[in-house]
Amino acid sequence: MIRADTTCPGMQEIIGRMQVAGRFRTGPLSDLAVTTPYLQDGSAPDLASAIVQHRQVPTYSAQGMARLTAFLASLTNEGFLTDARFALPQTACGVPL
Numbered sequence: 001m002i003r004a005d006t007t008c009p010g011m012q013e014i015i016g017r018m019q020v021a022g023r024f025r026t027g028p029l030s031d032l033a034v035t036t037p038y039l040q041d042g043s044a045p046d047l048a049s050a051i052v053q054h055r056q057v058p059t060y061s062a063q064g065m066a067r068l069t070a071f072l073a074s075l076t077n078e079g080f081l082t083d084a085r086f087a088l089p090q091t092a093c094g095v096p097l
Contacts (some may be wrong), residue, residue: 030075030077047068
């Protein structure tokens, strides 16, 4: 069982229940490589730093860390992110955004 960090309110701040103090909802892993900084407070500038800051994960060798971060980065779909067909619209309801 992973213990919650009760020094940070996390979801408790939003829903007001003490049982969820220190717990956070995490986003999906897709496009992870382009969502820096990492962790709820933005304290990890890269994937390796985010992994190291988690107390419940094993220690990785340099090669193991490189392989893990490469895998996580591979979940990013650069084609989707750069395809103009999927870009944010310039206007909505006739009003420029």
